[in-house]
Amino acid sequence: MSDRRDKITVGAKAPKLTLPDGMKNNVDLSNFSGKWVVLYFYPKDNTPGCTTEALDFTALKNDFDALNAVIIGVSPDSSESHCKFAEKHNLSIILLSDGEKKTIEKFGAWKEKKQYGKKYFGVARTTVLIDPSGKVAYIWENVRAEGHAREVMDHLKNLQLSQASRG
Numbered sequence: 001m002s003d004r005r006d007k008i009t010v011g012a013k014a015p016k017l018t019l020p021d022g023m024k025n026n027v028d029l030s031n032f033s034g035k036w037v038v039l040y041f042y043p044k045d046n047t048p049g050c051t052t053e054a055l056d057f058t059a060l061k062n063d064f065d066a067l068n069a070v071i072i073g074v075s076p077d078s079s080e081s082h083c084k085f086a087e088k089h090n091l092s093i094i095l096l097s098d099g100e101k102k103t104i105e106k107f108g109a110w111k112e113k114k115q116y117g118k119k120y121f122g123v124a125r126t127t128v129l130i131d132p133s134g135k136v137a138y139i140w141e142n143v144r145a146e147g148h149a150r151e152v153m154d155h156l157k158n159l160q161l162s163q164a165s166r167g
Contacts, residue, residue, distance in 0.1 A: 039130060050145065056150070
């Protein structure tokens with residue numbers, strides 16, 4: 001696998017996505033047609049940064065609901081891991097499992113990383129905002145977990161305001 005250079009771009013149709021949730025039910029991106037989708041990719045359940053990000057998105061879930069937006073987290077962890085992670089932290093967001101990392105790669109979140117001088121591939125914290133018509137509205141790469149959920153919500157509000165003033 002290589003660092004993807006043909007990754008998604010703003011304005012393009014979002015790639016198709018069908019992945020299992022914590023209960024092993026397949027969730028398809030097309031199920032959310034007509035809604036904004038906050039699709040965030042994270043490395044691993046129950047790690048400090050990933051837990052912070054999931055808790056922050058959960059804390060703002062009602063605000064995102066009011067903006068006609070659904071929050072979906074994706075990681076390579078199993079459905080069972082997601083289920084335990086959600087229960088342990090009382091998460092109310094959708095978590096999807098991509099054990100094969102195909103969707104993570106399609107969305108440009110599978111990248112070469114470096115730690116202690118060693119190179120390896122892993123999930124780079126990435127968030128993709130998809131508009132109600134299924135097009136990519138914005139992409140955040142190499143996200144810092146703390147405060148990110150609020151940043152995404154503020155950006156979504158501003159996008160909706162600018163669309164309303166044009167519309």
